[in-house]
Amino acid sequence: MDGVLPYIECFALLASLYLLLGRGSRATRALGILGGLGSLAWIYVAAGESIIGGEGVGREVLFMIFGVIAVSAAVRMITHSRPVYSAIYFVFVVLSSAGLFLLLEAEFMAFALVIVYAGAVLITYMFVLMLAQQASSPDNITEAPEYDRVAREPAAAVTVGFIFLTAVFGAIYQGVDRLPPPAGEIEKNIARAEVLESLTKQLRSSIEEVEPSFQWPPEADGNQNIVFADDEGIYVIGKTDAGDHQTVRLGTSAGPRNTQFVGWDLVGRFPASLELAGVILLLAMFGAVILARRQIEHGEDDLRAAVGMTRLFDYEEDDSSDEEGSSA
Amino acid sequence: MMLAVAFGQLALVHYLLLSGVLFTVGLVGFLCRRNLIVMFLCTELMFQAAGIAFVAAGRYYFDFSGQVFVIFILTVAAAEAALALALVVLLYRRRPSLNAEDWRDLRE
Numbered sequence: 277m278d279g280v281l282p283y284i285e286c287f288a289l290l291a292s293l294y295l296l297l298g299r300g301s302r303a304t305r306a307l308g309i310l311g312g313l314g315s316l317a318w319i320y321v322a323a324g325e326s327i328i329g330g331e332g333v334g335r336e337v338l339f340m341i342f343g344v345i346a347v348s349a350a351v352r353m354i355t356h357s358r359p360v361y362s363a364i365y366f367v368f369v370v371l372s373s374a375g376l377f378l379l380l381e382a383e384f385m386a387f388a389l390v391i392v393y394a395g396a397v398l399i400t401y402m403f404v405l406m407l408a409q410q411a412s413s414p415d416n417i418t419e420a421p422e423y424d425r426v427a428r429e430p431a432a433a434v435t436v437g438f439i440f441l442t443a444v445f446g447a448i449y450q451g452v453d454r455l456p457p458p459a460g461e462i463e464k465n466i467a468r469a470e471v472l473e474s475l476t477k478q479l480r481s482s483i484e485e486v487e488p489s490f491q492w493p494p495e496a497d498g499n500q501n502i503v504f505a506d507d508e509g510i511y512v513i514g515k516t517d518a519g520d521h522q523t524v525r526l527g528t529s530a531g532p533r534n535t536q537f538v539g540w541d542l543v544g545r546f547p548a549s550l551e552l553a554g555v556i557l558l559l560a561m562f563g564a565v566i567l568a569r570r571q572i573e574h575g576e577d578d579l580r581a582a583v584g585m586t587r588l589f590d591y592e593e594d595d596s597s598d599e600e601g602s603s604a
Numbered sequence: 605m606m607l608a609v610a611f612g613q614l615a616l617v618h619y620l621l622l623s624g625v626l627f628t629v630g631l632v633g634f635l636c637r638r639n640l641i642v643m644f645l646c647t648e649l650m651f652q653a654a655g656i657a658f659v660a661a662g663r664y665y666f667d668f669s670g671q672v673f674v675i676f677i678l679t680v681a682a683a684e685a686a687l688a689l690a691l692v693v694l695l696y697r698r699r700p701s702l703n704a705e706d707w708r709d710l711r712e
Contacts, residue, residue, distance in 0.1 A: 289625065290632070297636060319625070323617050339615070343622045350626055350649055354633030354642070359702075362642050366649065369626070373652050376619070380663045385671050389655075392678050397648065397685045404689045405641055408696045423638040423703040433635035437628045444624040452617045459666035467666055537668040538675075546672055553679040560683030567690035 281322060282445035288315035290438045296355050297430040316347060338379055346372040355427075357420040360409070363401050370394045384535040465505035468531030471540050472510060473503040475532060482530035483512055487522070619660030627653035640695070640702045644688045651681045 288311060295308030320340065349368035356362050370393040377386035427433070459467075472479050502513040510526045532540070542550055580586065630649035637643055655674045662670020692702070699706060 290628070293629070293632060297632075316625070319621055320618065323621055335615075339618060343618075346622070347625055347629065350629040350633075353649065354629060354637060354646060359639050359642050359645075362645055366645050369649060369652060373656055376622075376656055377659055380619070380659050382659045382663065382671050382674075385655075385659060385674050388675070388678065392682060393648070393652075397682055400685055400689055401641060401645060404692055408641070408692065408700075408702050421703070423705065424642075426638075427636040428638045428705070430636050433632045436635060437632040440631055441624060441628040444627070445621065448617060448620050448624065452620070455616075456665075458616070458664045464666045534668075534671075538671045541668045541672045542675065545669065549672075549676060553676055556679060556683050560686045564686040564690040567687070568693050 282449050283442050285315060285319050285322065286438055286441040286445055288318065290434045290441065293351060293437070294430055294434040296351060297427045297434070312348070312351065313344070316344065335379060339376070342372040342375040342379070346376070357425045359405050359424065360402070363398055363405060366401075367394050367398055370398070381534055382538075384538050460507070462505070462507040465507065465510055465528060465531070467537075468528065469503045469505035469510045471532045471537060472526075472530065474540070474544075475536065478530075478532070478536075479503070479512070482526055483524055486526060486530075487524045616660055616664045620657055623653045623657040623660070625653075626650075626656065638704050640692050640704050640707075641689075643704060644685070644692075648681055648685070651677055 292308045292311030292315060295304050295311065298304065320343075346369050349365045349372065353362045353365035353369065356365065370389060374386040374389045374394075377383075377389060504511050504513075508525075509528055510530060512524045512526065513522070627650050630646045630653060633646035633649065634643050637646065655677050658670040658673050658677070660670075662668060662673075695707060696702065
């Protein structure tokens, strides 16, 4: 990989992001959009040139579609002046990354993402946005407030983003050649066989499909069925009714599905993390309830006012009285 | 497994680059937006980007702990959304503004 290329790519991408952040004229925005799409295409092509491999044209087209939707919706999300539209654009990002997860054969994660993110988390955001939505001034309720329209320090933010992105791109371009090779068919089948051995019901039904005379359950004298794998499939050794040893070859499709793998890993390999996640959710629920509850005692506000402290729930107070309150 | 054509390095590097770009957009948004809620939305965007990288790398090695980790990311994101929005509601009650710069006196 050419040493300078990642930096130029990142610069092009973030320069167009800067043009979009600047709230300039229509022409600069169009330039920003064109530049952004162009630099995305450039990154795509440059990445394809560096390494040869991969098949499946349909997949690449879908990847491009989802990727462009994700990135452009993300850019629109951080440039739109109305927070509600930002949240809607974030839904686009979530949906297209769910599409990417489908391309990666992670069906369970794709649907979990749609349900949890697009369904639950974004609705929470929408509630709070609707609750706290503001107009720029009482006279002009159609325009967003000034802090939503004007970006804070766009040049500094884009510079930080540039430094970060060049670090990431440099690491990816340099490191991807040195990665260990991907899992081949034999590793995949071994992983499938390992999990399938524990899924007794599925193992039994898939054996019965292939070889009905196979003896099941395994014999009582501790003679277990043995499951093993090579690069063509999964094999089970057991006994027939006549008592002979018999090997049954199961196709790879007899192996566990994506969701079964994820469930097996989740419960079998990371049980403590799973419980920890439960604790985190419980504590977050407690925290949200406690934080959002009105916490003042009856009459506490009057007491605070009497000793010269800020009133907790006085919406009309201006900044000067606030200063006095905190200094007192 | 119908879609199981070769998933070589070509695809992995593309997914990683896409995830890097999304993360950077989220980072820039977090730094330059001034609305508290949009800032939190940008952190969610960064979570998304990390999730894509996890799932792609997990698919590359046929190791499903990548997806398991995305489940934990979802958990943390949900918890973070609940707590952060509760905090925003609390702040909004004190002073009806979502502008992050209105709350710079919190650092004292």
